[in-house]
Amino acid sequence: MEFRPLRAFVEVVRQGGFSQAAKTVFATQSTVSKAVKQLEEELGTPLLDRIGHRSVLTAAGEAVYRRGVKLLADRDDLLAELDEIRGLKRGSLRLGLPPVGSSTLFAPLFAVYRQRYPGIEVRLVEYGSSRLEESLRAGEIDFAGALLPTTEEFDWQLVRREPLVALLPSDHPLATRRSVTLAEVRDTPFILFESGFTLHRVILDACRRAGFEPDVVARSSQLEFIVELVGAGLGIAFLPRMIATQRRNPAVRHVLLKEPDTEWAMAMVWRRGAYLPAAAQAWLDLVREVHGPGPHSPSD
Structure with a gap:
């Protein structure tokens, strides 16, 4: 059902006639008459019983008028709401962020975004990268913070690149070195993030390229706990330099990891070709704006 004929019909009833309704909808009387006739033909029943110069509602006309008033009001409300959404006065932003690095990289952005668009609700979830990518595929979130490289089904915007550092107990034989390779620490137990974290996969893949499987003594999703385990001498761990620097422990030393293809590259990722709300x-x-246009997905 088109709204224009319905609005013409409602105004005819409200105004008590076709000529008065024509003035209300800024149309000619014949145009209003044709619109009402079009609505009657579409519904397959008369809506007005025309008696001389008067028009009386039929039973069908009463039902259409009653519901038509509500339909038109809902339509007007919808259009007003859409205008607010397009104007960023209302709406929601659905973000998925990993626990590692989010506070440093994204908290300042949240503050600016909130200041600019106070009417937008930010819905935030925190998972490991694998779970975030699943949520993104399912359309549960608009964006995910994820480590590169990512799959071709996603577009991405680079946010930050950082080298990895090895976190060594202060009494480790290599703790005073400026850099180490994975081969040099292969005999030391590893403390890794849970398997759902991309950094877990990055380290394991690099170890396999170096020709060994590490002895993993602990896995955790808690950053502070991993640092404490290293400080207690349980093993070594790996973090982006930016994150490690913010979590100093007197019993832990940071040594640059000199290993190819282990750089930590955080990006904002979204489904390729997906519609992005305002x-x-x-x-x-x-x-x-904050991180510069920078490198991004070729399709963007």
């Missing part, structure tokens, strides 16, 4: 596009624009 609130989501505003977030992406802010990321690019």
